[in-house]
Amino acid sequence: MTRADYCAVLFATLLLPYLYINQWTGDEAGISAAIMNGSETTEISLAHDHTLEINGALGTSIIKIEDGKIRFVASPCLGKQCIHSGWLEHAGEFAACLPNRISVAVLGEEPRFDSINF
Amino acid sequence: MSEKPNSATATKNGITITTTAEDHLIAWLAALAIAIHIIESVLPSPLPGVKPGLANVITIAVFILYGWRTAVWVSMLRVLVGSILIGTFLSPTFMLSFSGAVASLIVLWLASRLPGEGLGPIGLCLITAMAHMFGQFYTAYLLFIPHDGLFKLLPLLMTAAVVFGIISGIIVRSMLLHLEKRKNNTTASATAQRNEQEE
Numbered sequence: 001m002t003r004a005d006y007c008a009v010l011f012a013t014l015l016l017p018y019l020y021i022n023q024w025t026g027d028e029a030g031i032s033a034a035i036m037n038g039s040e041t042t043e044i045s046l047a048h049d050h051t052l053e054i055n056g057a058l059g060t061s062i063i064k065i066e067d068g069k070i071r072f073v074a075s076p077c078l079g080k081q082c083i084h085s086g087w088l089e090h091a092g093e094f095a096a097c098l099p100n101r102i103s104v105a106v107l108g109e110e111p112r113f114d115s116i117n118f
Numbered sequence: 119m120s121e122k123p124n125s126a127t128a129t130k131n132g133i134t135i136t137t138t139a140e141d142h143l144i145a146w147l148a149a150l151a152i153a154i155h156i157i158e159s160v161l162p163s164p165l166p167g168v169k170p171g172l173a174n175v176i177t178i179a180v181f182i183l184y185g186w187r188t189a190v191w192v193s194m195l196r197v198l199v200g201s202i203l204i205g206t207f208l209s210p211t212f213m214l215s216f217s218g219a220v221a222s223l224i225v226l227w228l229a230s231r232l233p234g235e236g237l238g239p240i241g242l243c244l245i246t247a248m249a250h251m252f253g254q255f256y257t258a259y260l261l262f263i264p265h266d267g268l269f270k271l272l273p274l275l276m277t278a279a280v281v282f283g284i285i286s287g288i289i290v291r292s293m294l295l296h297l298e299k300r301k302n303n304t305t306a307s308a309t310a311q312r313n314e315q316e317e
Contacts, residue, residue, distance in 0.1 A: 004232060005241035012244055012280045019273040092267055 028091045030106035033070045035063065038101050046070060046106070056100035063104060075100055144188060148195035151176040155200035165271070168278045171247055173200075174222070175286045178242050179293055186223075186230050193219050210262055214254040221253025222246035239294060240287030247283025251275055 032045045037054055044052070044065070051073070052063045059076035069089040072082040077099040085095035091108025126135045155173040163169060173196055181189035197219045201212040225245050229237050237245070255275060259268050 001240060002235045002238045004235070004237045005244075008237060008241035008244050009284070012248065012283075015248075016273065016277055016280060019276055023269050023273050092265070 028108045029068060030070075030089055030091050030093070030108060032107050033065075033088075034105045034107055036103045036105070043107070054102055056097070056102045058100045061097055061100050061102050063102075070104055070106065071095070072097060072104070075102070140188070143184070144191045144195070147176060147180050147188075148192045148199070151192055151196040152200050152203070155196050156203055159200075159204050165274065165278070168275065170282050170285070171250065171279075172286060172289070174243060174246060174250070174283075175289050175293070177222070177226075178239060178246065178286070178290045181226055181230075181242065182239065182290070182294065183297075186227055189226060190223055193223055210258075213261065214257055217257035218250035218254035222250040225249035238287075239290035240284060243287030243290055244280065244283040247279045247286065248276065251279035 046068045062074040069087040071087045075097045082097035093106045096103035151173045177193045201207040
């Protein structure tokens with residue numbers, strides 16, 4: 001191994017922890033949430049704590065906002081995937097109750113695309 | 119180009135293309151890289167974008183033995199022919215493979231400009247593996263998935279690149295040592311290499 005080799009290995013071993021710290025912590029906090037009920041979308045701020053009751057295709061889903069976070073508390077579906085998604089707080093996080101046709105997406109300052117298909 | 123340029127002459131009987139010794143060398147090495155590329159494409163991968171990248175072994179060995187220009191030929195031929203044979207030519211897979219190869223060739227060129235003894239096989243494999251990963255990651259981000267969530271994958275992908283880069287560096291080093299030993303046994307290094315490939 002030459003001296004430059006050691007430099008390259010050192011660079012790589014320093015870069016990796018930097019990437020883990022930089023990419024896996026300190027996400028942008030969510031500012032508001034877009035709640036989609038069927039084809040209807042309402043945007044709601046995460047600044048105030050309260051509980052929402054939304055009537056979907058099956059029944060009433062209860063969504064709770066607390067400390068800038070949002071989650072499904074109850075939903076009349078079978079799988080309860082939406083409730084298991086837990087608290088959503090970072091921009092881009094998403095939970096949906098497909099049977100009840102209700103979804104919640106946390107929005108940051110700058111809305112982005114989910115994905116683009118060709 | 120220092121050697122006589124290749125020429126194609128049209129006669130009554132058809133077109134005759136004269137090839138140089140360098141053409142044959144590039145074709146041999148590219149064939150080897152393509153074989154490795156295709157075998158690797160069959161391996162299952164835990165994450166999209168994670169591959170051992172053993173074809174890089176050939177690129178780096180070629181770079182050390184014959185220089186950057188030959189490495190560019192071998193690498194580009196591998197990406198092009200490999201994708202045509204697998205059936206991914208011009209697909210997203212090809213774009214990622216191509217951009218990764220271009221990024222690692224750029225880094226390889228920079229490495230060839232380093233003063234002093236420069237980088238050895240392990241350093242070269244490591245930086246090209248990382249450059250390859252960055253190249254294909256940014257292509258994926260810009261062209262296919264322009265979502266910030268993709269960056270969550272970057273640490274894992276770079277860890278894989280670093281690990282596989284060092285492993286292929288070790289392979290290149292032992293390969294070169296082996297070739298060196300053979301070169302000392304037989305005077306013609308070209309035949310030694312052909313034997314190596316036929317094994």
